Amino acid sequence: MLAALIALNLAHADVAPTEPPGRQFVTHALRVEGMDVHPGHVLVVYNAPQDGVIRANLAYHSEGQAQQTLGDGSRARGNHFSKVRFHLMSRDRYSAWSSTTAQEIARQRTACAEKGEGCAHISRFVPRYPPPAQVVDCQVEIDVITQNEKKGPDQIVDVVRLKEAGDSVCVLEQGPRQEFRRSRLINEGCSTVHGLAAGTWLLTAILVAVSRRRRQ
Numbered sequence: 398m399l400a401a402l403i404a405l406n407l408a409h410a411d412v413a414p415t416e417p418p419g420r421q422f423v424t425h426a427l428r429v430e431g432m433d434v435h436p437g438h439v440l441v442v443y444n445a446p447q448d449g450v451i452r453a454n455l456a457y458h459s460e461g462q463a464q465q466t467l468g469d470g471s472r473a474r475g476n477h478f479s480k481v482r483f484h485l486m487s488r489d490r491y492s493a494w495s496s497t498t499a500q501e502i503a504r505q506r507t508a509c510a511e512k513g514e515g516c517a518h519i520s521r522f523v524p525r526y527p528p529p530a531q532v533v534d535c536q537v538e539i540d541v542i543t544q545n546e547k548k549g550p551d552q553i554v555d556v557v558r559l560k561e562a563g564d565s566v567c568v569l570e571q572g573p574r575q576e577f578r579r580s581r582l583i584n585e586g587c588s589t590v591h592g593l594a595a596g597t598w599l600l601t602a603i604l605v606a607v608s609r610r611r612r613q
Contacts, residue, residue, distance in 0.1 A: 422470030
């Protein structure tokens, strides 16, 4: 009996994925700045709804985490984002929606665990709930990256700043994408490119100066 239960649990356990040949897993994070300047608003991030529901969302506000993970290719579960859009809503409306959503997710989780409704096993549970209403579409979207070529970055951080917020306005400023390889910054948008160009120019100038001295 015990062996059967262990086998059943192993069958339902999440198995860590393996990297495809020539590719690597990527952790993609999103950092939102400027929320402290707009404490009365919340920025909610999620995929476009399918059949009127979403399966996950991230919320950024003045008292929350500025940086959160969009996707991690090394995880068997939790990568519910593919192409996220940004939506702005008032803090009061978000609180009401968040409370109702939490109750609905709890109901679905209980139904899954006790009756097997909506899922094959509790370890595979994924909620389905309506997105918030009365939001302002910020007209910004980001493709979530969870794997790429081996020579590319293994960590990506997109940065946006909330510049304007209101009942009918949302203005986001997208900063340079930060790319890391084994926790070492290898690119930060155009700034790194400019830095490489400047370094190349400096090296060329030094070589020219050395060449002139040798000829003298």
